[in-house]
Amino acid sequence: MYAAASSTNLAKLDVASLAMCxxxxxxxxxxxxxxxxxQRAKAGETLFTxxxxxDGIYEVVSGMLRLYKLLxxxxxxxxxxxxxxxxxxxxxxxxxxxxxxAVNDVSLCRYPRVGLDRLIDExxxxxxxxxxxxxxxxxxxxxxxxxxxxKAAAEKVASFLLLMADQQGNGDDLAxxxxxxxxxxxxxxxxxxxxRTFTKLKTLGLIGLPTPNRVQIRDRDQLEDFAIGxxxxxx
Amino acid sequence: MYAAASSTNLAKLDVASLAMCxxxxxxxxxxxxxxxxxQRAKAGETLFTxxxxxDGIYEVVSGMLRLYKLLxxxxxxxxxxxxxxxxxxxxxxxxxxxxxxAVNDVSLCRYPRVGLDRLIDExxxxxxxxxxxxxxxxxxxxxxxxxxxxKAAAEKVASFLLLMADQQGNGDDLAxxxxxxxxxxxxxxxxxxxxRTFTKLKTLGLIGLPTPNRVQIRDRDQLEDFAIGxxxxxx
DNA sequence: CGCAAACTTGATGTTGCTCAAGCTAGGTGG
DNA sequence: CCACCTAGCTTGAGCAACATCAAGTTTGCG
Numbered sequence: 355m356y357a358a359a360s361s362t363n364l365a366k367l368d369v370a371s372l373a374m375c376x377x378x379x380x381x382x383x384x385x386x387x388x389x390x391x392x393q394r395a396k397a398g399e400t401l402f403t404x405x406x407x408x409d410g411i412y413e414v415v416s417g418m419l420r421l422y423k424l425l426x427x428x429x430x431x432x433x434x435x436x437x438x439x440x441x442x443x444x445x446x447x448x449x450x451x452x453x454x455x456a457v458n459d460v461s462l463c464r465y466p467r468v469g470l471d472r473l474i475d476e477x478x479x480x481x482x483x484x485x486x487x488x489x490x491x492x493x494x495x496x497x498x499x500x501x502x503x504x505k506a507a508a509e510k511v512a513s514f515l516l517l518m519a520d521q522q523g524n525g526d527d528l529a530x531x532x533x534x535x536x537x538x539x540x541x542x543x544x545x546x547x548x549x550r551t552f553t554k555l556k557t558l559g560l561i562g563l564p565t566p567n568r569v570q571i572r573d574r575d576q577l578e579d580f581a582i583g584x585x586x587x588x589x
Numbered sequence: 590m591y592a593a594a595s596s597t598n599l600a601k602l603d604v605a606s607l608a609m610c611x612x613x614x615x616x617x618x619x620x621x622x623x624x625x626x627x628q629r630a631k632a633g634e635t636l637f638t639x640x641x642x643x644d645g646i647y648e649v650v651s652g653m654l655r656l657y658k659l660l661x662x663x664x665x666x667x668x669x670x671x672x673x674x675x676x677x678x679x680x681x682x683x684x685x686x687x688x689x690x691a692v693n694d695v696s697l698c699r700y701p702r703v704g705l706d707r708l709i710d711e712x713x714x715x716x717x718x719x720x721x722x723x724x725x726x727x728x729x730x731x732x733x734x735x736x737x738x739x740k741a742a743a744e745k746v747a748s749f750l751l752l753m754a755d756q757q758g759n760g761d762d763l764a765x766x767x768x769x770x771x772x773x774x775x776x777x778x779x780x781x782x783x784x785r786t787f788t789k790l791k792t793l794g795l796i797g798l799p800t801p802n803r804v805q806i807r808d809r810d811q812l813e814d815f816a817i818g819x820x821x822x823x824x
Numbered sequence: 825c826g827c828a829a830a831c832t833t834g835a836t837g838t839t840g841c842t843c844a845a846g847c848t849a850g851g852t853g854g
Numbered sequence: 855c856c857a858c859c860t861a862g863c864t865t866g867a868g869c870a871a872c873a874t875c876a877a878g879t880t881t882g883c884g
Contacts, residue, residue: 423735427818431735444724451728474717481716482709488723489679493686495730500658500666502737503777507872534831542738544873549832566831566881583662742840769863782840784864801849801863 372463373439374413374483382477389469393462401454401462402443408450410466411443417460418531421452422539432540434494435532437521441487458531502542505583510541511551512580515561515569526571534566555580607698608674609648609718617712624704628697636689636697637678643685645701646678652695653766656687657774667775669729670767672756676722693766737777740818745776746786747815750796754806761806769801790815 374390375383392415395401401412404423419436433452436442442454448467474481501513514537519528530537538548552569555561560577562570571577579585609625610618627650630636636647639658654671668687671677677689683702709716736748749772754763765772773783787804790796795812797805806812814820 423731425735425739425818429739429818431738433731433734444720444727446721446724446728452731474720475713478710478713478716481713481720485679485709485716485719485723486681488720488727489681491727492679492723492730493681495727495734496658496668496687498734499668499730499737500660502734503666503774504660504664533829539738545831546833546874547872550872553832583660583664768861779841780863781842781865785840788864 372413373441373487374463374465377483377486378477378479382479385473385477386465386480389465389473391464391466393464395456395460395462397456397458399456401456402450403453404450406450408443408445408448408467410464411441411470412454412465413441413463414438415461415463418457419454419460420457420532420536420540421454423452430539431542432536433498435518435521435536435540444484444488444491457536505581507541507543507547507551508554508585509581509583510543511537511548511555512560512577513582514541515555515571516574516577516581518569519571519574526574528569528571530567530569607648608676608722609698609700612718612721613712613714617714620708620712621700621715624700624708626699626701628699630691630695630697632691632693634691636691637685638688639685641685643678643680643683643702645699646676646705647689647700648676648698649673650696650698653692654689654695655692655767655771655775656689658687665774666777667771668733670753670756670771670775679719679723679726692771740816742776742778742782742786743789743820744816744818745778746772746783746790747795747812748817749776750790750804750806751809751812751816753804754809761809763804763806765802765804 372383372387372390375386378386393412395417401419402408414436416438419442420432421434421436421442422430422432424430435457443450445451474484501510505513515528518530519526522528532540534545534548534552537543538545541548543551552561552563555577556563560571560573560580562572564570576585607618607622607625610621613621628647630652636654637643649671651673654677655667656669656671656677657665657667659665670692678685680686709719736745740748750763753765754761757763767775769780769783769787772778773780776783778786787796787798790812791798795806795808795815797807799805811820
């Protein structure tokens with residue numbers, strides 16, 4: 355059931371690029387890297403499951419993860435899609451409060467709890483860094499609550515596309531590696547509604563859909579208006 | 590527009606009870622208390638608004654706060670109701686990402702950023718404590734996303750009541766100081782739906798409503814089943 | 825080229841929203 | 855002390871948005 359993830363050291367990885375170490379002194383970076391290991395997971399594999407013991411935190415190096423929670427009857431809420439540079443696994447009481455799966459092939463950097471705990475006490479800037487990460491995630495979560503609780507379907511999908519575009523930073527051409535069902539479970543919709551809304555945004559000329567897994571943002575301004583309910587013309 | 594909050598030192602407050610200092614050594618507690626001030630806000634007053642500079646963090650000492658975000662057209666999502674012992678104001682980039690208002694009369698403990706930043710570097714256990722707070726809030730936020738995205742109205746209301754009961758710890762008799770409109774904006778519903786659902790839960794015998802602002806939990810087990818969609822009998 | 829999974833599109837259904845009208849309780853002033 | 859008045863709560867009727875159910879269609883992989 356779990357990822358038979360391979361684990362190696364980080365000899366080859368450009369440690370300067372690790373998000374975990376952003377803002378840390380070179381000396382601190384070295385110590386953080388020393389406790390870390392590289393890990394891989396194939397598309398669809400589970401990294402950990404809600405309720406598992408959290409024995410460390412992870413940073414996505416490449417690929418994309420989905421984090422989610424389930425209700426007993428199988429309803430799923432995806433709480434985030436994580437790509438390179440994002441950190442996961444900060445868990446209160448040492449128990450994961452969500453599950454993590456690979457959307458596509460993923461490589462990760464793992465920071466075991468034991469090593470990290472000691473480092474936090476010895477390297478205050480690392481504690482500061484982790485606090486910044488957690489605060490940022492908290493802000494993201496609040497935005498998502500606003501989306502889930504108060505936005506209409508079209509506003510949700512528009513917001514999602516802009517979020518993905520921001521995350522990728524590749525201008526207005528973006529990869530959508532996850533399925534329509536994943537997107538639906540992220541936005542509190544159904545597969546069908548997501549699909550219909552994509553079609554509608556395409557028909558309105560706001561986006562292009564060269565393939566189902568690729569989206570071009572054609573009118574970012576109007577899409578941004580759409581995302582916050584400021585679309586003047588209803589259609 | 591803002592709270593004309595009074596500010597005094599903490600001479601009279603039982604510092605041992607501050608959530609901020611839980612798990613800290615006596616020496617560390619003293620240093621934290623030294624930088625803190627007591628502050629009050631009357632019902633309805635605004636503590637800070639989304640976009641304001643975050644010049645410190647707060648701990649609720651008594652009363653209840655609501656945190657919320659707005660869309661340009663006025664739609665509101667309440668992201669949390671905070672009561673005694675809860676901490677708010679951890680903000681990335683020093684800007685509040687939500688607004689905070691007093692539901693009823695509130696007293697708070699304020700920890701100015703300047704003093705706190707230095708303490709974090711000098712007291713590793715404080716950094717650890719703040720990280721735990723942030724992680725816990727993150728878990729709460731993920732539960733709320735599951736609620737907002739995937740639960741039906743009755744499940745949302747049942748979850749809300751159990752959450753309030755947990756927060757208050759007063760057994761099965763709980764105060765509901767916020768309005769139906771506040772509850773609606775917390776659960777992604779309307780005032781009318783919240784009201785109807787309260788009535789329905791009362792009719793089913795799961796709760797009692799002696800007054801609109803007081804709820805008795807009459808059948809906690811069934812309410813818990815309801816909250817996660819395991820209510821065998823639909824009615 | 826064939827097959828299965830994912831996506832799209834259509835028809836119908838249901839939940840919760842909107843609009844509208846009473847009801848209740850708490851606070852105020854006569 | 856009581857009547858009023860207002861804000862908040864409740865209840866009802868109709869409706870709209872999104873879900874559900876059901877075919878088709880496309881895509882990507884073997």
